[in-house]
Amino acid sequence: MATAPYNYSYIFKYIIIGDMGVGKSCLLHQFTEKKFMADCPHTIGVEFGTRIIEVSGQKIKLQIWDTAGQERFRAVTRSYYRGAAGALMVYDITRRSTYNHLSSWLTDARNLTNPNTVIILIGNKADLDAQRDVTYEEAKQFAEENGLLFLEASAKTGENVEDAFLEAAKKIYQNIQDGSLDLNAAESGVQHKPSAPQGGRLTSEPQPQREGCGC
Amino acid sequence: MAEGSGEVVALPASGAANGLSNGAGGTSAQPNNPLSRKLHKILETRLDNDKEMLEALKALSTFFVENSLRTRRNLRGDIERRSLAINEEFVSIFKEVKEELESINEDVQAMSSCCQDMTSRLQAAKEQTQDLIVKTTKLQTESQRLEIRAQVADAFLAKFQLTNEEMSLLRGTREGPVTEDFFKALGRVKQIHNDVKVLLRTNQQTAGLEIMEQMALLQETAYERLYRWAQSECRTLTQESCDVSPVLTQAMEALQDRPVLYKYTLDEFGTARRSTVVRGFIDALTRGGPGGTPRPIEMHSHDPLRYVGDMLAWLHQATASEKEHLEAFLKRVTAPGVEENIQEVVGHITEGVCRPLKVRIEQVILAEPGAVLLYKISNLLKFYHHTISGIVGNSATTLLTTIEEMHLLSKKIFFNSLSLHASKLMDKVELPPPDLGPSSALNQTLTLLREVLASHDSSVVPLDARQADFVQVLSCVLDPLLQMCTVSASNLGTADMATFMVNSLYMMKTTLALFEFTDRRLEMLQFQIEAHLDTLINEQASYVLTRVGLSYIYNTVQQHKPEQGCLANLPNLDSVALKAAMVQFDRYLSAPDNLLMPQLNFLLSATVKEQIVKQSTELVCRAYAEVYAAVMNPTNEYKDPEGILHRSPQQVQALLS
């Protein structure tokens, strides 16, 4: 039955960042729709998509916020870093400038997310190897120096796209398991859903209404 | 044995009889000699073939053992005695048999009477049971009929009634959980309620109606119970993550048949989520993330744009999540209008945050953080209005209304601030600076305008919505600026005034040229610049003519009429005066730059200055050409005109270009 997709134990919030045109929206689309959208319209501000994945037998819903890379949108997009459990930082392996800007994106990510946010570096457009402008080794080293996960992927062929989102999720899940990510704290970017027994109880106390407080 | 022996004995007897009769017969056949016949006959007798004779002889031989006279004499007697004995034996034996038979007869007789008796008794019994049998048969058929009826009734019950378990599932106890089975039972009730309509068309209407009523009642009870359960389930959904169980989605599917209960449950869900979102918002504002990262949004209240942006982004994300929760909640509902339901409830859920949001944004706006920030905030609000309405649709949700209100407020305060700035410009109009450049007020205002337009350019507001703002911003700033410049230039001389105006307009134009939607304004500014340019060109030309002493001569030539007589006779137009002017003019020709009005050096634009120089030079050339033509004209009676004006207009033109 169609109930399955809603039986998930966690929600992880992701954000995708990087220069305009590196393929952020295409990566999201490939991941959620399993299709390559060649003429993807420019992202205005932010957009989002969701998909349910499985990590260590746990169903996890990813809520992914895709941001516009243009400088003029930064005032808007930087507000979406807060509360992200994972950040996908994307550059285009055929455009060196997008790689050179990574440190500025990383600074933003570090300043605006929480310390446990898992950041994965993604070199996109791996299908265009002939036009490569950034070597794998170089980016790998950058990732290691900054403690980032790293993958080269292609939103066009779908290569490693699944893994990119999964690797980050595994790392987040691991952080939860070893206790370094506190689920009770607000805006950890992770929401836990204790799997309730089928058909709840009528006896449970109604929650106190806390509307309109603190204002 | 008795018979056997009887036979054995009997045979010789008959044989003997035969022999005797044969002997008698032979006598008649051979009357001639009876003895011979007898002998003959004996001789003819074939003893071998006469078995009887053989047997008789054999029997005889058993007791006729001694062939003597006496025995021969006694033979007949013996035989007769033997026969008698045998017969006597027979008699005694048959007597026995007779007695036996008689006893058998007696027995049979007894049996017969016994049977007779039984038959009559049976007859009696039969007569007596006849009735019972009839009754039994009747009962049997009855029982068969009832059996069939029972089967029918069972089938009927199975079809039109619930089992006890089903019944108790539906009625349930207050605390019992709702499970899959509940929905199966509910489905049965619905099915029965539907099927029972068939009965109404038969002669079972009463039953049909009763069952219908019963099922209707049961359905109500069940829906009531389901509603209570769903309601209290919803009340527990107050975590940031909203765990909508499959059973709850099933409950909503079932409840859609009872619009009122369905709506109440939706309301309950909305209320629970609403307070959750409010709590989450307040937490994000005041508590921030784990260990304080991300920092609470309120920590950024000193940075109005970030503060407002963070709040709105949080709400955008919350709205998107809440819509997802609702979609999960209602995913099995098939009734039309689900989309509207979702939008409506999302509207309700996000209503709670409106007040805290409004209070905070109002605070920011009313603190008047300056026109540029106000404008940025206004654009941000507009962007989020657009983005969030993409999620909740265009239904008039309170959140959208609040954002729109804040947008209008920020815009109003922004324009107020711009207008205030503009009216201050007019309050204290400065004299133009000595270099006739843009005044500091102009510079300041243009900087402000540039920032506003730049932030507008970089805003995330869709293109069409941006144009309208632009027109308003431009007229709000530019018109008072132009007025200010005009007023401030009003006490100056013509050249100063024109220079100052050209400079000011030029500044405005270069500022605007960087932005979109400014074409009309740019065109207007260009026209104004050109008007002042004309002034400057004329001023420069007459400046030159005056300085070289041609001004009076040129004016006189232009106004000269034949009745005044020839030019050479007019005062100050004699050849001496002309020659003196020509010396000056020559000096000018050798160094035309020495005769530029000082104001031209204050022009900010080199091209503008060039244009003025070029066009004023043309005017000077034309004036010289006119004077030259008049002097060369014989009717004006100059002697040796080539000696007076020794340069042809072509030469002048060549020298000046």
Ligand SMILES: Nc1nc2c(ncn2[C@@H]2O[C@H](COP(=O)(O)OP(=O)(O)O)[C@@H](O)[C@H]2O)c(=O)[nH]1
């Ligand atoms: N060859 C190739 N082109 C890609 C790939 N991913 C994206 N593109 C193209 O890159 C352009 C920008 O993609 P988009 O997703 O809009 O980039 P964004 O601005 O980062 O969201 C589009 O024209 C895509 O067709 C990829 O993996 N391979």
Ligand SMILES: [Mg+2]
């Ligand atoms: Mg994009």
